[in-house]
Amino acid sequence: MSSIKEYMVQVGQQARAASRELARASTADKNTALLAIAKILDASRPQLLAANAKDTQQAKENNLETALVERLVLSDQRIDSMIEGLRQVATLPDPVGEMTEFAYRPSGIQLGKMRVPLGVIGIIYESRPNVTIDAASLCLKSGNAAILRGGSEAYHSNQAIAEAIKQGLQEVGLSENLVQIVNTTDRSVVDELIAMDEFVDVIVPRGGKGLIERISNNSKVPVIKHLDGICHVYIDDEADLDKALQISMNAKTRRYGVCNAMETLLVHEKIAAQFLPNMANAFFEKGVELVGCSQSQALVKAIQPAIEDDWSTEYLAPKLSIKIVSDLDEAITHINTFGSQHTDAIVSQNYSKTRIFMTEVDSASVMINASTGFADGFEYGLGAEIGISTDKLHARGPVGLVGLTSQKYIVFGDGHTRNN
Amino acid sequence: MSSIKEYMVQVGQQARAASRELARASTADKNTALLAIAKILDASRPQLLAANAKDTQQAKENNLETALVERLVLSDQRIDSMIEGLRQVATLPDPVGEMTEFAYRPSGIQLGKMRVPLGVIGIIYESRPNVTIDAASLCLKSGNAAILRGGSEAYHSNQAIAEAIKQGLQEVGLSENLVQIVNTTDRSVVDELIAMDEFVDVIVPRGGKGLIERISNNSKVPVIKHLDGICHVYIDDEADLDKALQISMNAKTRRYGVCNAMETLLVHEKIAAQFLPNMANAFFEKGVELVGCSQSQALVKAIQPAIEDDWSTEYLAPKLSIKIVSDLDEAITHINTFGSQHTDAIVSQNYSKTRIFMTEVDSASVMINASTGFADGFEYGLGAEIGISTDKLHARGPVGLVGLTSQKYIVFGDGHTRNN
DSSP: OHHHHHHHHHHHHHHHHHHHHHTTOOHHHHHHHHHHHHHHHHHTHHHHHHHHHHHHHHHHHTTOOHHHHHHHOOOHHHHHHHHHHHHHHHHSOOOTTOEEEEEEOTTSOEEEEEEEEOSEEEEEOOSOHHHHHHHHHHHHHTTOEEEEEOOGGGHHHHHHHHHHHHHHHHHTTOOGGGEEEOOOOOTHHHHHHTTOTTTOSEEEEOSOHHHHHHHHHHOSSOBOOOOOOOEEEEEOTTSOHHHHHHHHHHHHHSOSSSTTSEEEEEEEHHHHHHHHHHHHHHHHHTTOEEEEOHHHHHHOTTOEEOOGGGGGOOOOSSEEEEEEESSHHHHHHHHHHHSOSSEEEEEOSOHHHHHHHHHHOOSSEEEEEEOGGGOSTTTTTOSSOSEEEOOSSSOOEEEOTGGGEEEEEEEEEEEEOOOO | OHHHHHHHHHHHHHHHHHHHHHTTOOHHHHHHHHHHHHHHHHHTHHHHHHHHHHHHHHHHHTTOOHHHHHHHOOOHHHHHHHHHHHHHHHHSOOOTTOEEEEEEOTTSOEEEEEEEEOSEEEEEOOSOHHHHHHHHHHHHHTTOEEEEEOOGGGHHHHHHHHHHHHHHHHHTTOOGGGEEEOOOOOTHHHHHHTTOTTTOSEEEEOSOHHHHHHHHHHOSSOBOOOOOOOEEEEEOTTSOHHHHHHHHHHHHHSOSSSTTSEEEEEEEHHHHHHHHHHHHHHHHHTTOEEEEOHHHHHHOTTOEEOOGGGGGOOOOSSEEEEEEESSHHHHHHHHHHHSOSSEEEEEOSOHHHHHHHHHHOOSSEEEEEEOGGGOSTTTTTOSSOSEEEOOSSSOOEEEOTGGGEEEEEEEEEEEEOOOO
């Protein structure tokens, strides 16, 4: 235990020192490093695949769930994607150094803001080796040192990736401590990482809700986190019902296992009889199971009764809860009560109602006549995302490079002193 | 204990409900409420002074420190300041509802951001009744419900102020639960408040470092905090020495007890012999005690030896530590190692060095040829500040109305669905 603590303090100190060094690196340096890592990754396919084979063999012997093994497996195609990811991040604009809002104050000082890296970012994630490269590239480009702690099942794969990253950083003369992948599977590493607020500026946990809640409750370091994605689509009585059908369909069935998928459909009572039977049929054709309130069941017999828990359940599956509401207010109250402040949509042609919805729904993304499926770093033009935040402080919604930076105040003077 | 918990849960639920209601309030409503509170405060002077007299009497009987009693005392002049504060906040621009960065994405959606209140803000502070009004007015204007927990010595004063706020809110038809001042002196209230992450979105602790560290270490709710203000001024060998003297003097002696006061002066060795004796004399004339490194002592005999702890001490007093450094890098390393990421200044006429300093010094405010004294909400044009944050996430530096808000994504579509 003590040796784990010592090891992590060393990792933390090295990361802090490396992050200071990175503050001096130019955009070109960072991009060159990303491309060098891509090249070395490409050349290291045999080592990567061999290391990954060890992990998957071990995982199968330990009877790891099939879905988890699937995420763990590296193929040539997945390595292609990792390489492509690195190249894409290299093409993104560098957020660091952006200077904005400079203006004179009555005292004569010229005040503005400069965008700067957060410093050191700790990322705790499951056994998905591709996340190692995603996280490393976003941290590097945004000028942050990274401490990565991937799931223990991916240990050998991550160490092989770590080797490629190290070589890439060395090749361009950057510190290899800019990206440190924890080289032990000891679970107490996580406890140490989230306690080191002197070395780590933010923790990004990625994984199951249990893990995220545990980290978030115990971390001394601020956490950027994503809990549930309980997304709603509200169909107003003044909705264009064709758009309503298409948006609802897309929000639910585009992909079932994603956090921006609709989990609850809210329908205004005035158009429920006209809208819901067609909508339900379309869902049944796709194999979506429907549960709903008694009013919705009265309209569509095949809708099963929803229980109270359904309104706060993220199915991540071909299942949807349906509720008929008497007005916009009831819809907003339902969303703010049972939702997860992730992404919620209204379908309505009424100007005033869309304004009320977007003002009062307290979610990271609010969609007006558009599918919840758009809530995504790539769709938002962030280029890539480290995650989607359901927090309100700092970054909200999809978190890309800018979300990994902060702004400091800069004051230009010429001998200015304060009078009072 | 259980009854305190129940009481706080009720306070939390009321705050959350009130914050939803406030989301519908117009800027005019909020300003009218602020002015109504100002008027009622003015009319309630006898009650305020009587309640405050009870508190100060009690405080004296309990032998509270004189400095603390002084902060506790309300006078007609202090009530004037509170009233003036409310009126000023009413004149500030409303940050809520600002919509920015709207642009079309390749998918056809139009994506942008809307500025929104954080929700519910918990503020924990010492026995200074004026903070009650400051905090209430900033929260109200920024659209947030407030739960205020002031020091127990100010109990009666705060309850009298609470009554005035309540009347003001009622007068304009806003919920009285928008500003709730905890009506018990039980200390476990703080533990409950920082654990209620379902009802409270952010905690702002104001007070001694011990209190802030304890809250920050134990809070489940995100904290916006201010720890030390260990501010530096670095005098470069290419500094204009007249400006250097004036800025150093102002940064140290404008006021001693403020967090933006200089605590350590760093001097480049090349100009130390020319600069330091004059500078030291100027400080001695003002009665400032100087401690320093051996090099500085060799130049000015009256400088006492500094110990290691001096470099990380916030004196808040007429005392200053002085260190002679061999170059810009040593200055930056010293600041990033011993400073508190609050406010640090360089005095130099060299273009490249000022750029390096502002890029690499990892502090909330970086001053170029200007006094650290400018780091202040009023000087920065924020109108008022709830505090100065030494955190990096979310708000950094002086935190005004904008720091009490967040941004959500808004997507305008017209039936848009996502293809892949």
